[in-house]
Amino acid sequence: MEAVNSAVAQTNLLELRNRSSVSKHLLRGSTSLSCAKFTSNFPNYGLQKIVKKHNHAGSIKCSTEAYLHDLNFPKIASSTAEEKVGVLLLNLGGPETLNDVQPFLYNLFADPDIIRLPRLFRFLQRPLAKLISVVRAPKSKEGYAAIGGGSPLRRITDEQAEALKLALKDKNLNANVYVGMRYWKPFTEEALHQINKDRITKLVVLPLYPQFSISTSGSSIRVLQSIIREDDYFSRLPISIIESWYQREGYIKSMSELTEIELQKFTKPEEISEVMIFFSAHGVPLSYVKDAGDPYRDQMEDCITLIMAELKSRGINNTHTLAYQSRVGPVQWLKPYTDEVIVELGQKGVKSLLAIPISFVSEHIETLEEIDMEYKHLALESGIENWGRVPALGCTSSFISDLADAVVEALPSASILDAKSSSAPTETEIDPLQYAISFLFGSFFALFLLLSPRVLSAFRNSLF
Ligand SMILES: C=CC1=C(C)c2cc3[nH]c(cc4nc(cc5[nH]c(cc1n2)c(C)c5CCC(=O)O)C(CCC(=O)O)=C4C)c(C)c3C=C
Numbered sequence: 001m002e003a004v005n006s007a008v009a010q011t012n013l014l015e016l017r018n019r020s021s022v023s024k025h026l027l028r029g030s031t032s033l034s035c036a037k038f039t040s041n042f043p044n045y046g047l048q049k050i051v052k053k054h055n056h057a058g059s060i061k062c063s064t065e066a067y068l069h070d071l072n073f074p075k076i077a078s079s080t081a082e083e084k085v086g087v088l089l090l091n092l093g094g095p096e097t098l099n100d101v102q103p104f105l106y107n108l109f110a111d112p113d114i115i116r117l118p119r120l121f122r123f124l125q126r127p128l129a130k131l132i133s134v135v136r137a138p139k140s141k142e143g144y145a146a147i148g149g150g151s152p153l154r155r156i157t158d159e160q161a162e163a164l165k166l167a168l169k170d171k172n173l174n175a176n177v178y179v180g181m182r183y184w185k186p187f188t189e190e191a192l193h194q195i196n197k198d199r200i201t202k203l204v205v206l207p208l209y210p211q212f213s214i215s216t217s218g219s220s221i222r223v224l225q226s227i228i229r230e231d232d233y234f235s236r237l238p239i240s241i242i243e244s245w246y247q248r249e250g251y252i253k254s255m256s257e258l259t260e261i262e263l264q265k266f267t268k269p270e271e272i273s274e275v276m277i278f279f280s281a282h283g284v285p286l287s288y289v290k291d292a293g294d295p296y297r298d299q300m301e302d303c304i305t306l307i308m309a310e311l312k313s314r315g316i317n318n319t320h321t322l323a324y325q326s327r328v329g330p331v332q333w334l335k336p337y338t339d340e341v342i343v344e345l346g347q348k349g350v351k352s353l354l355a356i357p358i359s360f361v362s363e364h365i366e367t368l369e370e371i372d373m374e375y376k377h378l379a380l381e382s383g384i385e386n387w388g389r390v391p392a393l394g395c396t397s398s399f400i401s402d403l404a405d406a407v408v409e410a411l412p413s414a415s416i417l418d419a420k421s422s423s424a425p426t427e428t429e430i431d432p433l434q435y436a437i438s439f440l441f442g443s444f445f446a447l448f449l450l451l452s453p454r455v456l457s458a459f460r461n462s463l464f
């Protein structure tokens, strides 16, 4: 009964959250975000086009370059007496108990950046989210049960927040560090509420995803934007958003360090050079990259080039490959798929694999269950004899220190976001005829989806 009540309370809370975000995702416009200079160009965000320059010496310059190698940035920052600096860490969030799994999945699938419906069918978002979350919940629950009954993401993110606060203090910056999750507690909205309550005077926003995707950092930042648009305090608060940071030297070196340590664990030293380094990134549907301009795949490939260059500089010349894991649903995702590549490598006679989860900086279901259990099992079945896995960075001190540098470097460019000058149509500007037609077609589509046994079974097959 308690579980039912908490689910109802959760749904009510989300009703409120979703109402605000649904009504605002129509408010598109050219919002100029500070320092991080948004590199995306998505219809949902109306942000600047990605500017990415390759330099063949191995470093990649993106629009985030300003705080990457710029030696002019002060390494030590100090805040003035009146200044109250806040850092907002954005992450996905995860169910803490098995009872949380279905409402967590509902929140995830109700996000228009996760299921991107054509405009005409957007009002179906929530019924579809309900349907998919209910159908997928049993499978997800099995996964969470296998890793101890819930996601460790909140605990680890809290630890990272604490470690970051200390690292900032070491760099002479006193800051409050907040955690805002997109799909579970503590929600981004709660963190923003606390930031407001604490009367923070400058805010640095740091998504805990090294690479940008519409579906991750983009989605969290969209929540932030919608609040900035509405709220007097946030619309006047200088904010700096660090959009992606996979190219930071500290991150690349920390990843390489952990990889080197794990490589040494392969038992026979003479066989170490035979180990294939297997980067496994969380996938996104192909259409995100092809149609919506998600820079995720490009950034992922750049990131791997940088890590491999760093490993090479340490005398590690192993072969490597990249594949994408965790696909959900019936559409095509970024390829190649991790499970298929593992089988192929086994067939080709590869005997040793070192898996590196590359989209995340903390352990969670996708590393602890999917990689450590499912993929390991598949690899051993496919003829691979030696399996290793690089741990997620977590609170590795070189990594946290580099995040602290990123915050310090981003701070001077915090500025008031011009979110209110949006020229995009608002909901009230929608043509009533267009709305009526959408509603009619959408209703037929909804009925078809909900009642068609074939559609339901297709869903089931791709979600189980
Ligand atoms: C870079 C990281 C991630 C991307 C990109 C991403 C896209 C994405 N994810 C789903 C669906 C699911 N993701 C789930 C869990 C999950 N996803 C990420 C990260 C990315 N997702 C993390 C860190 C986690 C684990 C959270 C935790 O509980 O510890 C889940 C739930 C688990 C499951 O049932 O498999 C789903 C579902 C989509 C559809 C998507 C892109 C559109």
Ligand SMILES: [Fe+2]
Pocket (backbone or CB within 6 Å): 282, 326
């Ligand atoms: Fe995911």
